[in-house]
Amino acid sequence: MNLDKTEMRVFFKHLIKRIKASDVTGVAAQMSYFFLLSLFPLLIFMVTLLAFLPVSTEDMLGLVRDYAPGESMSMVEETLSEVMDNQNGGLLSVGILATLWSASNGMNAVIKGLNYAYNVEESRPFYKARGLSVILTVGLIVVVGAALILQVFGKQVGIVATESIGLSDGFLTIWNWVRWLIFPLLLFGVFVGLYYLAPNLDVKCVTVFPGAVFAAAGWIITSVGFSFYVNNFGNYSATYGSIGGIIILMIWMYLSAIIILVGGEINALRNEQKGITE
Secondary structure: OOOOHHHHHHHHHHHHHHHHHOOHHHHHHHHHHHHHHHHHHHHHHHHHHHHHOOOOHHHHHHHHHOOOOHHHHHHHHHHHHHHHHOOOOOOOOHHHHHHHHHHHHHHHHHHHHHHHHOOOOOOOOHHHHHHHHHHHHHHHHHHHHHHHHHHHHHHHHHHHHHHHHOOOHHHHHHHHHHHHHHHHHHHHHHHHHHHHHOOOOOEOHHHHHHHHHHHHHHHHHHHHHHHHHHHHOOOHHHHHHHHHHHHHHHHHHHHHHHHHHHHHHHHHHHHHHHOOEO
C-alpha cells in the first residue's frame, strides 16, 4: 500500500470507524445465517460433480477438514452422508439446478454485504444480480476442484515433470512444498474475483488486491486458529449439548463473514481516499 507509519495509523483509524459505521458484525451475522443455509446444497452439488473428477468425496472433505473445527466437521460429514444416502439418483438434472440456486444464497449474501461496505444500492436487475451469485458460486466450485486435483495428484505431476523434462530430484522436493501454496493463491484469486465483480460499482481490478490479500490470509489464519482452539480448549457440547457442532459451525461462518466484509471495507476505504473508482 506504500504508506508510512503516520498514514497507516490514519488509515486504520478510518477503517475502524467504517467497520463500526457499517455494522460489520451485524451484517456478518446475517451472512453467516445464509452461509449455513447454503452449505449443504453447495456440498451436495460438489459431491455430485466429483463423479466426473478423479477425486473422491473424502478428498474434498479432507481439504475442508484442514481448516474447519473437528466437531463441526463430524456433524457436516454425518449430515452429508445421510442426505446423499436418501437421494434417488439423477442429481444432475432439474434437482441439481435447484440445489445450485440454493447454494448461491451464501454468495448472494456476500454481494449484499459488499454493497453495504461500499455504500452503494443494488440497482442491477434481479436476474443479473442473482445470476452473478450463481456464476461466483460455480467459480468457487471450480477453484476448489482445482485445489483438490493439485492436492491429490500434485506429487504425481511433479514426478512426471521431473522424468519428462529431466529435472533433478531437488525440483521434486521444491515442488512438493510449492504445491501446498497453491490453495492460498487460489483462495486469493477467489477473493480478487469476488471483490471485483460482486459490488454494484466499477473498480479497477488492481485496487481490490489489498482486501483480497487480507481476506485470504485472514481466513486461513482465523480458521486454523479457531479450529485449534475448539479442538483443544473449547467444549461447546458441555454448554449446548447435541447442537454444539452447529454452534461451532455458525461461529466459524460468522468469523469468515467478518473477514470478507473487512476485506471489502479495506478496498472501499482505499478507493474513497484515493478516488480510484471509475
